[in-house]
Amino acid sequence: MxxxxxxxxxxxxxxxxxxxxxxxxxxxxxxxxxxxxxxxxxxxxxxxxxxxxxxxxxxxxxxxxxxxxxxxxxxxxxxxxxxxxxxxxxxxxxxxxxxxxxxxxxxxxxxxxxxxxxxxxxxxxxxxxxxxxxxxxxxxxxxxxxxxxxxxxxxxxxxxxxxxxxxxxxxxxxxxxxxxxxxxxxxxxxxAGLQMAITEPVRIGDLVVVDGFTGRIEEIRMSFVVVRMWDERAAIVPTSRLLDTSFENWSRVSEKLSGPVFLHLDPATEVAPIRAEFERFLEQQPEWDHRMGTLVMTEAHPESIELRLGMSSNSIGDLFALRSRVREHMLDWLRREMPDALLRHRLEVEAANARVRP
Structure with missing residues (x-):
């Protein structure tokens, strides 16, 4: 130059x-x-x-x-x-x-x-x-x-x-x-990024399940999506995969969600007292939004029955906390009030020996 x-x-x-x-x-x-x-x-x-x-x-x-x-x-x-x-x-x-x-x-x-x-x-x-x-x-x-x-x-x-x-x-x-x-x-x-912006299958903050990973959408880029899981791990999912395969979006329309707690009990268990205790305990929980609170028997087998305790909350985080609290309380209540309702798959050797002794 x-x-x-x-x-x-x-x-x-x-x-x-x-x-x-x-x-x-x-x-x-x-x-x-x-x-x-x-x-x-x-x-x-x-x-x-x-x-x-x-x-x-x-x-x-x-x-x-x-x-x-x-x-x-x-x-x-x-x-x-x-x-x-x-x-x-x-x-x-x-x-x-x-x-x-x-x-x-x-x-x-x-x-x-x-x-x-x-x-x-x-x-x-x-x-x-x-x-x-x-x-x-x-x-x-x-x-x-x-x-x-x-x-x-x-x-x-x-x-x-x-x-x-x-x-x-x-x-x-x-x-x-x-x-x-x-x-x-x-x-x-x-x-794929432009299609993601127009169709919105996922949004920032949505709770999704992709390839077995459950977490919040933390970041959406042109080539990949970052899913932050509950234990702080980050799953990097290609953007095109969210458009080509099926996945779960738990907060697509709203954060309001319902979820169950399952109890597997003895077939001779009386269900009415358990239902009354569940409804009483649910009324005292601030996370419950009063949309859903039911107890039904979903399975009945010769060796066990399955009770489904359904509940709902205004947010996914509240629902997780509510389900955990209900699960812990109901098992503790059954151990104290109705211990015979809990299934036992244990060999009570000493009791059996006592029954057969002359």
Whole structure:
């Protein structure tokens, strides 16, 4: 690049070089001053509003806008100074696309944060999860597109890469096949992510069962979904798998859920006292939402019977706690009040020997 520079003209013209440096310094100082004044005004305006969304937008745009206004100032100086124009033309091929991409990325991130805050403020949990899922997927899709275009524009500034691009365009058929084959996994993930945002089979915060893993959807990305289990383990599930196979979503419509506790007892057990104790204990539990509270006999075999104690709660976590508490209480009550109802598969050797002794 420097071979095009006339060394006899520029290296010996020291005053011109000093003027160029002076112009650049003045442009940088003026750009920083204008940027500080503009953002000071924006912060005052944002501080007067009740919501904190505009504060987030201003904070996210502060750094990229500062560098962008510096680039604008130097480009203006390049219009009047040949030294600055020479160096700026070489650098601007990379700086301008990078700054534009940074600005677009900052705008996407700022608006994603604003929409996420508004989604969390909603009272309806299902609608909030739906909005957060769409925001996460669409913002990542926009980020991927911004990065792809930015890198492409920066690479086009390199003469060798541009020549390769022209060669590939000349052989468009072969290039299309090669690019299509190489980009198939990325395009599949991109399409699966967009389909996930539109159809919403799962949302951030849903409780799901996938491939034997039970947990909450913690994060949804273009290529995979993170399922956080109760013991803090994380299962990484490909996004396409959630669209191609069946899975359970326990909170698809609402967090309200019902669940059973099973008791296997002796066939001679009287059921009415157990039902009365179950209903009495259930009335005292704050997790019960009074939608469902029934005890029915679901199985009857010669050696045992099965009682199903159904209950419901407003959230999945409350239901788990309620079922655990009911299970513990009913077994303890049976041991104290109706010990003959519990099944025994033990050899009572001493009692048997006592019965057969003369």
């Amino acid at each position: 420097f071979r095009e520079l006339d060394l006899t003209r520029y290296t010996l013209d020291l005053p011109a070089l000093i003027h160029a440096v002076s112009y650049v310094v003045l442009a940088v100082a003026a750009s920083l001053l204008i940027h500080s004044a503009v953002f000071a005004l924006l912060r005052r305006i944002a501080a007067r509003t009740e919501t904190g969304a505009d504060d987030l937008v201003v904070a996210k745009l502060h750094a990229p806008s500062r560098w962008a206004i510096l680039a604008v100032g130097i480009s203006l100086v390049a219009q009047v100074d040949s030294w600055v124009a020479y160096f700026w033309l070489g650098v601007s091929k990379f700086v301008v696309p990078a700054l534009l991409g940074w600005m677009a990325f900052a705008i996407v991130r700022a608006f994603a944060l604003v929409l996420d805050i508004r989604a969390e403020a909603q009272e309806e949990l299902a609608a909030a999860r739906s909005q957060r899922t769409r925001i996460a997927i669409l913002s990542r899709t926009a980020t991927f597109i911004i990065v792809f275009i930015t890198v492409g524009l920066m690479l086009l500034g390199i003469p060798g890469v541009r020549q390769v691009g022209v060669t590939l365009m000349a052989s468009a058929g072969l290039a299309a096949l090669a690019v299509g084959a190489a980009a198939q996994p990325a395009l599949k993930s991109l399409i």
